[in-house]
Amino acid sequence: MTGRSRTDRCPGVLRPWIAKDGALVRLRLVGGQLTTQMLTDLMAISAEWADGTVLLTKRANLQLRGIAAVQNExxxxxxxxxxxxxxxAAGFLPTPTHERVRNIMVSPLSGRVGGRANLFPVATALDEALCADPAFAGLSARFLFVFDDGRGDLVDRSLDLGAMAVDAEHAQVRIGTxxxxxxxxxxxxxEVLLDLAGRFVRARGDAPDAPWHIDELDQPITDNHHARDLRTQVTSPWPPSGVLTQDDGRTAEVVDVPDGILTHDRVTQVLRRAGSEVIVTPWRSLVLPDLAHPV
Known part of the structure; x- marks a missing residue:
């Protein structure tokens, strides 16, 4: 049992956290992915409605704060x-009913630099199926899926469900920490992860003190446990800022974001160098992938 007597209060767009400087909202990104146009639009939204900055989170999501709050009925x-x-309209709210449960992390360099497999397509398919089923709106907003592409950069993250690639076509499922x-x-x-997530939703119930995480359940959601595959016994640190050569010969740049705060000037500099996509990492940095030439 958790000892809590309330539901989680993780913010979303439609259910903000009210701080001293106004409302704070969190924007979920699947594996930290967004287009440069989305980032451009978000900075404009922050300039008009929030404090003019965008914050990076440890789950590779984004936050806006300082928004004037209004009262519901x-x-x-x-x-x-x-x-x-x-x-x-900027693409950050694909589903009002499931916005707070779209918590999916992916190795940020997956499919581009190193790693055993590209897990971004898997994460996208999971997100689409998650949002298509009304039952999964009952997940806690703290429930987290983590996909490590086999390099070991996310293997030490606490999680609820996820997987780690063992080769280019297979991954071992993770259940709790x-x-x-x-x-x-x-x-x-x-499909395998959604089945497990469904078991968790049914096991946790809908009481105010319902568990937020798989680790908090009194009973396991499945008895189908296996020994950890030896190929998952790897770890790797996140690379420092600089240019990396992608597996396809193009380049990617890792850009540090001091204090995890994107200001107008910092984003302007990023957009001058970026291609069509930006990836937010859990380490207060951005990846600018698929650059044709060294930057």
Whole structure:
């Protein structure tokens, strides 16, 4: 048992956290991915509605703060409708019902530099299926999926469900922080994880003190546990800022973000060097992938 008597209060766009300087909202990104156009639009939204900056989180998501809060009919606080509409139009709110449960981390360099497999397609498929099923709106907003592409950069992260690649076509399932499941084909991985997530939703119930994490359950959600595959026994640090050569011959640049705060000037510098995509990492940095020439 957890000893808690309330539901989680992790913020989203439609359910913000009210701080002293106004509302704080969190924008979920699948594996930290966003387009440069989305980043451009978000900076404009922050300049108009928030404090003019964008914050990076440890789960490779984004936050805005300093938003003027308004009152709902039930006296709870929310953000202005115009702000929420702008965030949705920029592509940061694909599903109002599931926005706070889209917590999916991926090795940021997956499919580009090193690693055993590209897990971004798997994460995207999981996100789409997660959002398509009303039952998964019942997950805690702290419930976390983690995909390590086999290099070991995320293997030490606490998680609820996830997987670690063991070769280009297979990954071993992870269940809670310490348990490991079977080795499955990457194509089957979203379905396997959704089945486990569904078991958790049913086991936790909907009481105010319902567990937030798999590790908090009194009973395991499955008995299908396996020994940890020896190929998962690897770790690797996140590379420092600088240019990396991608597996396809193009380059990627890792850009440190001091204090995890994107200001207008910093984003302007990033956009001058970026291609069409930016990847937020859990280490207060950005990856600018798929650059044609050294930067």
């Amino acid at each position: 039930d006296a709870s606080a929310c953000v202005p409708h115009e702000f929420a509409d702008a965030v949705a 310490d348990l490991w499941g079977e080795v499955v084909e990457l194509e089957a991985l979203p």
